[in-house]
Amino acid sequence: MPKNIEIGAAGSVTVSILVIVFALLMRSFYKRYTRMEKRKDDAAQ
Secondary structure (H helix, E strand, O other): OOOOOOOHHHHHHHHHHHHHHHHHHHHHHHHHHHHHHHHHHHHHO
8 A cells, every 4th residue: 555755845955955964974074084094194104
């Protein structure tokens, strides 16, 4: 007994915001990781 669920504009906006926030978080973690790796390389020399 499948039902068709209509997400609508509010659901689309919510999903878009979640994707953007996820991308920003991943970018932040990547920048932190590269800074940490650079510091480790500088300390090794």
